[in-house]
Amino acid sequence: MKAQKMNRREMLRLMALTGAGLATAAYVAPVAASQSHTFEAPNVAPPSAEKVSLRLMVMDYDENMKPDTQAVVDAFNASQDEIELKLEVVSWGQGHDILVTQISGGHPPDLCNVSAQWLGEWDAIGEVLPLDDLLSKEFLANFQPSSIKAFTNKKGQLVGMPYFLDPRAMFYRKDLFDAKGLNPPETWDDVIAAGKALHNPPDMIGYGQTFSAKSDALDYWWYAWFGVIGGDGNLSIWKEDGRSRLAEPEAIEATQWCVDLTQKYKITNEDYTTAGRDEELQPLFYAGKLSMLITGCWFPTLLKKNAPDLVYGLTMPPVKKAGMKPATGFWPDAMIIFKQTKYPKHAAKVLEFLFNKENRLAFAKQRGVIPERIDVGMDPEYAVSDIEKFFVKSLETAHNVYETPWPETYYQTLQLGFEVEVARAVAGEITAEEACKTSAAMIDAANGF
Amino acid sequence: MQRIQWFKWLSLVLYGIPMLLILVFPFIVMVSTSFKTLEEVSQIPPTFIPRNATLENYREVWNIIPLAAHFRNSFLLGVGETFLIMVLGVPAAYALARFRFAGRQPYLIFLLVTQMFPAIVVVLGVFRVVVALGLLNNLAVVAATAASFSLAFCIWLLVGYFSAIPPEIEEAAMMDGDSRLGAMIKMTLPLSWPGLVAVGVFAFMDGWNEFLFSLTFISNEEMMPLTVGLFRFISRFQIQWHHLMTGSLLATVVAVALFMTVQDKLTRGMLAISEK
Numbered sequence: 191m192k193a194q195k196m197n198r199r200e201m202l203r204l205m206a207l208t209g210a211g212l213a214t215a216a217y218v219a220p221v222a223a224s225q226s227h228t229f230e231a232p233n234v235a236p237p238s239a240e241k242v243s244l245r246l247m248v249m250d251y252d253e254n255m256k257p258d259t260q261a262v263v264d265a266f267n268a269s270q271d272e273i274e275l276k277l278e279v280v281s282w283g284q285g286h287d288i289l290v291t292q293i294s295g296g297h298p299p300d301l302c303n304v305s306a307q308w309l310g311e312w313d314a315i316g317e318v319l320p321l322d323d324l325l326s327k328e329f330l331a332n333f334q335p336s337s338i339k340a341f342t343n344k345k346g347q348l349v350g351m352p353y354f355l356d357p358r359a360m361f362y363r364k365d366l367f368d369a370k371g372l373n374p375p376e377t378w379d380d381v382i383a384a385g386k387a388l389h390n391p392p393d394m395i396g397y398g399q400t401f402s403a404k405s406d407a408l409d410y411w412w413y414a415w416f417g418v419i420g421g422d423g424n425l426s427i428w429k430e431d432g433r434s435r436l437a438e439p440e441a442i443e444a445t446q447w448c449v450d451l452t453q454k455y456k457i458t459n460e461d462y463t464t465a466g467r468d469e470e471l472q473p474l475f476y477a478g479k480l481s482m483l484i485t486g487c488w489f490p491t492l493l494k495k496n497a498p499d500l501v502y503g504l505t506m507p508p509v510k511k512a513g514m515k516p517a518t519g520f521w522p523d524a525m526i527i528f529k530q531t532k533y534p535k536h537a538a539k540v541l542e543f544l545f546n547k548e549n550r551l552a553f554a555k556q557r558g559v560i561p562e563r564i565d566v567g568m569d570p571e572y573a574v575s576d577i578e579k580f581f582v583k584s585l586e587t588a589h590n591v592y593e594t595p596w597p598e599t600y601y602q603t604l605q606l607g608f609e610v611e612v613a614r615a616v617a618g619e620i621t622a623e624e625a626c627k628t629s630a631a632m633i634d635a636a637n638g639f
Numbered sequence: 640m641q642r643i644q645w646f647k648w649l650s651l652v653l654y655g656i657p658m659l660l661i662l663v664f665p666f667i668v669m670v671s672t673s674f675k676t677l678e679e680v681s682q683i684p685p686t687f688i689p690r691n692a693t694l695e696n697y698r699e700v701w702n703i704i705p706l707a708a709h710f711r712n713s714f715l716l717g718v719g720e721t722f723l724i725m726v727l728g729v730p731a732a733y734a735l736a737r738f739r740f741a742g743r744q745p746y747l748i749f750l751l752v753t754q755m756f757p758a759i760v761v762v763l764g765v766f767r768v769v770v771a772l773g774l775l776n777n778l779a780v781v782a783a784t785a786a787s788f789s790l791a792f793c794i795w796l797l798v799g800y801f802s803a804i805p806p807e808i809e810e811a812a813m814m815d816g817d818s819r820l821g822a823m824i825k826m827t828l829p830l831s832w833p834g835l836v837a838v839g840v841f842a843f844m845d846g847w848n849e850f851l852f853s854l855t856f857i858s859n860e861e862m863m864p865l866t867v868g869l870f871r872f873i874s875r876f877q878i879q880w881h882h883l884m885t886g887s888l889l890a891t892v893v894a895v896a897l898f899m900t901v902q903d904k905l906t907r908g909m910l911a912i913s914e915k
Binding site for chain 1: 678681766858859860875876878882
């Protein structure tokens with residue numbers, strides 16, 4: 191077949207048309223851009239009589255997060271005529287990527303609930319607005335001191351309001367423990383004894399743990415760390431000079447405990463390298479096939495919905511030896527204001543509304559979350575059962591696991607680096623000591639030591 | 640003859656059926672889960688045939704998320720991307736197939752090169768432009784951006800298809816008084832029908848499955864397509880598997896129905912393109 195040659199006139203016509211199109215596009219884009227907002231976000235006052243529009247982005251904890259938060263947003267919008275708050279709900283799995291894109295693109299939301307880990311990351315690059323000058327001391331006095339401390343950065347600035355405190359506890363099958371005459375799993379020896387008595391796969395798994403990338407994989411190492419150190423010890427994994435404590439004997443002992451549960455005592459689930467806490471272990475507990483699982487304060491709400499007849503008990507994460515004071519930790523989330531907001535004072539007003547007693551009481555009841563407001567924790571409407579009282583009390587020894595002098599490197603070194611080494615140790619590829627020492631060296635090197 | 644028959648049956652049993660089972664297995668799980676309660680989904684060992692089959696999930700998914708709006712948006716993205724690719728791709732492919740001009744070959748190679756960059760590489764830059772233009776939460780922008788990524792591939796497909804149609808057919812039409820555009824519309828496009836359908840279905844499915852740009856450019860839930868909207872069933876501490884599978888099944892049904900409608904033309908089109 192034969193293709194035709196385009197003649198010069200046709201070619202010129204085509205080029206002229208293309209050029210005209212490109213020129214028009216090039217003209218329209220900057221005009222439109224200049225008419226919309228710019229990337230810089232100056233702190234400007236809104237024209238009078240015009241409502242300030244603010245974006246509140248929330249990551250959803252459960253399927254009711256949107257209607258519950260929408261009700262709060264509607265109540266806020268109805269309570270005043272200065273600000274119009276708009277709600278956006280995104281999944282946790284997408285949240286970080288969406289926010290990174292929006293921050294880089296000069297278009298983050300005004301307010302957002304974020305993981306404390308992300309908060310550290312963005313505070314380190316100056317994207318988070320300090321709240322000290324925006325919120326009054328009287329307002330902040332309403333909150334648990336440990337929760338405020340959790341979001342105070344190394345410069346001493348408050349950079350987020352505690353939005354979701356999630357202390358962890360050991361959930362165990364009380365009916366099975368009672369039937370076999372076993373002690374509640376308060377110490378490591380109790381866990382081993384109960385695991386040996388109850389572990390009978392696939393019908394019953396003794397102790398659930400996971401070190402997969404699917405979950406917050408380091409959680410189960412932290413529980414071991416709390417058990418080694420105890421509530422009277424220093425739960426920080428950082429030395430005074432900023433070096434990691436992971437090469438210390440206590441850290442190695444904690445790692446060894448995770449290894450022994452699987453390799454020596456063989457009382458854990460076999461899919462510890464692939465399972466997710468939320469995807470596999472919690473459903474296993476609902477299904478009545480798991481006798482011990484350490485997970486968070488949200489779990490009773492899920493149990494009530496998914497396995498209402500299951501008989502379970504609660505203890506603090508087990509300690510190494512009887513007589514030690516138990517400890518727990520939280521992986522908290524914060525509500526923050528991004529520095530790029532044009533209206534910080536208005537955003538602070540929203541923050542005060544979101545964190546009033548009424549809204550936080552409702553949030554605590556809806557999510558099964560432990561209140562950061564002291565008055566909500568003491569409210570008879572909230573602490574109606576022993577479960578809520580248990581978790582409120584557990585805050586006394588709860589450690590913020592994201593506490594770090596190195597927010598910039600936390601994720602890459604600890605969350606990704608150390609978790610891989612612990613998983614390798616649990617799988618029997620390397621020893622607990624090798625895992626800890628390798629990780630400590632890597633973390634210290636990344637932090638300039 | 641007997642031996643061929645015997646070999647046919649053996650290959651079906653040894654290769655065909657196991658392959659089919661592997662490919663169909665996720666869909667069986669999806670169908671099965673869509674009829675289960677969350678409690679049954681969590682059961683171990685899992686059940687394939689739901690013990691207490693329920694249609695509740697099919698009722699609930701429409702209320703938990705704005706599923707109807709998500710369907711509409713996915714459909715609009717599919718149609719929008721197909722429209723853009725047809726309007727821009729067909730003339731471009733026609734010109735590249737019919738005319739010889741300076742830079743034609745480099746241009747074709749340049750088109751191919753644009754396919755080598757993953758969309759994630761440019762998403763931030765495009766996001767900044769979309770923000771600057773004030774065009775967030777706009778499906779047309781998502782469709783245009785997604786189309787810009789699949790356009791090159793579609794042009795390549797169509798160039799091959801148009802090249803196989805003898806230009807003499809158009810010349811005959813032009814001698815009868817038709818313009819070039821008229822000859823193209825009257826002669827070449829009808830003959831290219833299977834190829835156009837193949838490209839159209841590809842473009843529609845690309846729009847229907849679009850995720851990255853929708854996730855980045857759309858924050859209003861009412862404007863989200865299915866791919867992003869279904870994510871709402873994956874929350875932090877729990878995955879609503881029963882709702883997720885129900886929503887996914889409903890979304891898949893539309894895609895399957897479309898394929899079944901145009902299967903014949905699609906197969907012929909793809910075969911013809913592959914022969915060029």
